[in-house]
Amino acid sequence: MPLEIDEYASAIQQILSDKLLVEVDSMDADLLQAGLLDSLALIQLLVHLEERFGVKVSVDELEIEDLRSIHSVARMIARQKEAKKAASAEQNGVPVHG
Amino acid sequence: MNRRLQDLLVQSADRAPESTAIVFNGETIRYAELEQASNRLARALREGGCVRGDRIALLVPKSPEALIAMFAALKADCSYVPLDTSSPTARLGRILASCEPACILAVQSTAPALEALKAFTPNSWTALLDDAPEIEARFRRSHLTSFCAARIESQNQGSEAAHILFTSGSTGAPKGVVITHSNVLHFIDWAVRYFGIRAGDKISGHPPLHFDLSTFDIYGTIAAGAQIHLLAPEMSLLPHRLAEFIRAAELTQWFSVPSILNHMARSGVVRQNDFPSLERLLWCGEKFPTPGLIHWMQRVPHAKFVNLYGPTEATIASSYYHVARCPESETAEIPIGGPCGGELLLVLDDQLRPAPVNEIGDLYIGGVGLSPGYWRDPEKTRQVFLKNPFADDPFSRIYKTGDLARIGPDGLIYLVGRSDTQIKSRGYRIELGEIESALHGIAGIRDAAVVAVETGGFEGLIICCAYVPQPGFDVSPKKLRQQLARTLPSYMIPSRWMEFDTLPLNGNGKIARPVLKQRFENETLAAVSGGKD
The missing domain is CATH 2.30.38.10 (Luciferase; Domain 3)
Incomplete structure (x- = not known):
């Protein structure tokens, strides 16, 4: 699991750099205190995260701490992916009787 | 009568010392605590060497400590300069070099910037409002308990400066607006009367402390003996959290820039008959788009909606308009109204x-x-x-x-x-000239111009940059953005970029800004209608 999070984190760093043109040096740098993430950038980030990871994250599911650093965004993505997997397993597991 | 802003606190603390004055992140500060803590800090500032008329720079994020420091500075006969702690060092340095504070007050989270900042103001000394280790300071929080908490006499007059607020300057350097005690007191007296602010009120503290709107929240609250509920700045990212905050704190007054209210409206977080305690919703700083206003007025019909208007140079607000009825049309124009008292x-x-x-x-x-x-x-x-x-x-x-x-x-x-190139973007007052001046300071840029374009989205105006690279230089929007981030706060950094061989000129040989605007608008339209970005 930690390996996965590091992978997500690098991808998020790349999105910030390529799409939002924001360079973040450290995975634990405080995105909020530095004002790197504003409401406009947040919406863009969510769109790119959906494209890259296939999980739709809506703003109203988010907590401030999910956005604190690249690492916290990566953990949030991992959580969303887990939830999605669980949901689809449940759906597939429902026995279908004629 | 010679009244000063600190007298508002002394009176309210006398009247109801046990009442809550400040609420922040689950912490509450009573009037007696605010009064005593600011007396102690004022004495420490004086003993540290501050004298009447000195400036005290506040390198402190929004917090009860920041408010204590404001009152302490005033009680020590000084004025304060609230700094934007998210601003880059280079910009803060220019502000400090200009105001030459006797003392810079900092906390652990802002102390790392101190070393670099002191180069801009070599005669300033520093003190800490917490006990951050390994930072050199003339005093820190643990020392403050040794100072007397009893009332402190001040010599300052209402006509003296209470604070200096730095705003964007068109020539590149931020400019400081000097605001006196009397300037603020006149507005507060009018506002407390007009809005009927009273001890039971629970008032939002939404804008950053370097915005002059925040002075109404703070001194209006303290004058009435009410409660101020400070919001952490990052909360504005998540509109549903803002709505939950208003509900949970049972706020009676909300005051912010309209972009926040519009963001909440567009996110659909305001329910029908939401915020039953809310008596007043006030905005200032830019135009509130009428569809957003209608959205709010329909859902919160029990509140009074008031548009305030006024630049920092005229202190908080100079005119007001009470929107008594919900506008019938989304295109209805909302006036800034008529003058506030005086x-x-x-x-x-x-x-x-x-x-x-x-x-x-x-x-x-x-x-x-x-x-x-x-x-x-x-x-x-x-x-x-x-x-x-x-x-x-x-x-x-x-x-x-x-x-x-x-x-x-x-x-x-x-x-x-x-009549000029000043804009408001998400409530921030920005001189496009300050951005252009920063761009011209970057190696590899032959020419550059900045325009603001309306997007129709909730973000309002966005800042667009047209640039001409110098031959032989590798210039990309990413690199430009990085360079600008060293001198400009993030809200001033352009979000759209376009490279040109030469900038379009008008008949007078000046940069044809309307043409540039059109180019960016067309690009935005193309992106909205499914084109590529």
Whole structure:
């Protein structure tokens, strides 16, 4: 699991750099205190995260701490992916009787 | 009578020492605590060497400590300069070099910047409002308990500076607006009366402390013996959290820039008959788009909606308009209304004659809120603070806001636009010239211009940059963005970029900004209608 999070984190760093043109040096740098993430950038980030990871994250599911650093965004993505997997397993597991 | 802002606290603490004054992140500060902590800190500042008229820089994020420090500075006969802690060091350094504070107050989270900042103001000493280790300081929080908490006598007068607020400057350097105790007290007296602010009120503290709107939240609350509920700045990212905050704190007054209210409206977080405690919803700083206002008024019909208007130079707000009924049309124009108590608003032509009804003219403000002028900049002060041509008093002045306005047949004032390149983006007042000046300082840029474009989205105006690279230089938007982030706060950094071989010029040989705007608008439209970004 930690390996996965590091992978997500690098991808998020790349999105910030390529799409939002924001360079973040450290995975634990405080995105909020530095004002790197504003409401406009947040919406863009969510769109790119959906494209890259296939999980739709809506703003109203988010907590401030999910956005604190690249690492916290990566953990949030991992959580969303887990939830999605669980949901689809449940759906597939429902026995279908004629 | 000589009243100072700190007297508001002394009176309220006398009247109800056990009442709650500040609420932040689950922490509450009572009036007696605020009074005593600020007395202690004021004595520490004096013992540290601060004397009447000195400036004290606040490198402190929004917190109860920041408010304690404001009152302490005033009680020590000094003025304070609230700094934007998210601003880059280079910009903060220019502000410090200009205001030369006797002392910089910091906390652990902001202390790392101190080393670099001290180079700009070598004579300033530092003190800490917490016990951050390994930071050199003349005193820190643990020392404060040794200072007396009893009332402290101050010598300062209402006509002296209470704070200096730095705003974007068109030539590249931020400019400091000096605000006196009396400037703020006049507005607070009017506002407490007009809005009926009372001890039971729970008031939002949403804007950053370097915005002048925050001075209404703070001193309005303290004057009435009410509670201020401070919001962490990052909360604005998540509209549903803002709505939950208003509900949970049972706020009675909300005051912010409209972009936040619009963001909440567009996110659909305001329910029908939401916020039952909310009595007043106030906004200032930019135009509130009417569809957003209608959304709010329909869902929160029990609240009073008031549009406040006024630049920092005239202190918090100079005019008000109570939107008594929900506008019938989404295109209805909301006026900025008429003057608050003691204020004067004039719409004048080029010859400083009153413009006829419905004719567009320059908006000037006079009266009790007018700042004495810009900090150590008599020339800039002379340019915009003019002698009042309608007054016999030779000292009466009017301030040229740079806003264009008209007076409607209803006698109310309507804003039309700007006569210069100042813009408001998400509530921030930005001189596009400051961004251009920063761009011209970057190696590899031959020419650059910045325009603001309306997107129709909730973000309002966005900042767009057209640039011409110098041959042989590898210039990309990413690199430019990085370079600008060293000198400009994030809200001033352009979000759209376009490279040109040469910038389009008009017949006078000046950069054709309308052409640039059109290019960016077309690009935005293409992106919205499914084109590529």
